[in-house]
Amino acid sequence: MRVAEPTRSGPAEGSGTVITFWPDAEIFETLMFSFDTLADHFRELAFLNRDLDITLTDDRDPGTPRADRFRFPGGARDWIAHQGTPRGPDVIGFERECSGMDGTVEVALCWGDSDDERVTGYANSRPTAGGGTHELGFRDGLAAALTACAREQRVLAPSDPDLAPTRLGAGLTAIVSVKLDRPEFEGSLRDRLGNGPVRACVAEAVQEHLTTWLRADPARAAAVLARIPALTRD
Template sequence: MSEDAIRYDATHIQVLEGWEAIRKRPGMYVGSTGKRGLHQLVFEVADRAVNEVLASLAGSVDVTLTPDGGVRVADDGPGVPIETAGDTGGLEALLTRMPAGAEPGGRHAVLLGLFGIGPCVTNALSSHLTAEVRREGVCWIQEYARGVALTPPTAAGPTTGSGTTIAFRPDADIFGTAKCSFAVLTERFRELCFLNRDLDITLTDERPLGESRSVRLRFPGGARDFVAFLDAQAGAPVHPDVIGFEQEDPRMAGTVEVALRWCNSREERVRSFANSRPTPEGGTHAVGFRDGVTAAVNAYVRKRRLMTAADTDLSPDRIGQGLTAVVSVKLDQPEFHGATHGILGGGAVRTCVAEAVREHLGTWLEGHPEQAAAVLGRIIRATPRG
């Protein structure tokens, strides 16, 4: 063992906190120092604004990509409190301190950032950030550079209305020439609005000279609208109705929303979400959905004698051909597996989702015999996947 190793003690440990730690290892907090990281900066700021709307404190969120490469996120909520001495819930705390409990709780909370740390990550990784708070008739302004406050919150005069606007410019020393993608941001915000009917998000891109573009995202139809959107890129639907329902079940301490429709396609498109977070690896809610669909379809087939007694039940793979579906659960205490939360656990979730899907799909099949005949005819005639 070397002499340096023997002398290693507590004096050799460098403790980094707050903005210093974030700037030292940005990839740990936003995933990368490329486009993915830039998008996470936007999501960390938008996270708070989106949850204001979901808590019925605000009506809408406006996100703007500005010509100088910056981003502006505004909401019409009550405005972030302007903190007083010792306050831990005000503006400066929001922009400089990492919360002890990073991830928000409750079924209605949306997590857009990687770990729920919030705007302090964006502030630390921005060359400049300006926060404007309109609260109780006063407009407050505070400016930062690379996570450090240049001024205290300063009253800038009277104002009408209320809300919070955070404008930031990502630090080129960290992100180089990477630019936010309007398409990527649109996709994620659209997804959120499909999964949360109360959300109203407008995304504007002012960067193209003379070609500013804007999209407003609001979908009162929820998961049904989501399926119709996904189906627009698939074959013609086998039946016109999008089958959908939403149901609460205390056994899993949450709600399940499901929408589905079969199309003339061999591809299966099932998208699953837990607390508005994509679960690309599936989990108990996705397995429960397949259990329920399989049980409902086979029960209907047997009741109508569409196959002989000697025939085996239709398999989930065969039933899933051409199926487009969205499965969304919102749980008080979701159990995720893995650091990336890509798969949902919880045994009760599988049972609850399966029972709900079997009941509602079975009722729809019974109540829509012509559409059911089209669906089952296609499934029975389909060639099993090899």
């Protein structure tokens, strides 16, 4: 709702846009902003958009002002480190423009000591808790690269089946972020990415970069393969 006509106030000292927001008590359950909740969201945005520089300031209590700055030039790689410095193989990360899906993909992943899997997907900086084609493509590329590596190192015999994409997550932490001109969200919560071409584009990018990373250090590749239950021999 416009409350007044725009007025000229003179030359500006800088550039940008200022947005003032007041929550409506008839819409929101609480009118109190949570600094920690906003900090978590801005930190997430800064990780996903490496060129962003966000400052969050809380002046509600003059006696205890709070301020945080969020800027992560390393993008998703920095996010992996933020979740806990991995032990063992290093972090692999890359960003790639994919014309086939009219967008870009950024991926960072590593294997750690835990057996838990943490694969988190985003589309246009929006969390995709329901998964989608970008996460399927990530798993396809992961399986293709690890299968090829296992055959090169003769951990898999020529007659053995390829590794299943759904059984490679032990100890894996990964961020899969795509930015698209026209994202298509599906599901009742609109939290699943449905763009078909994304799957093949992400799979190709992951397979290419991960294969290069594995071949660069055979000992590191062997350590990764040793984490896969399907390749473990008693």
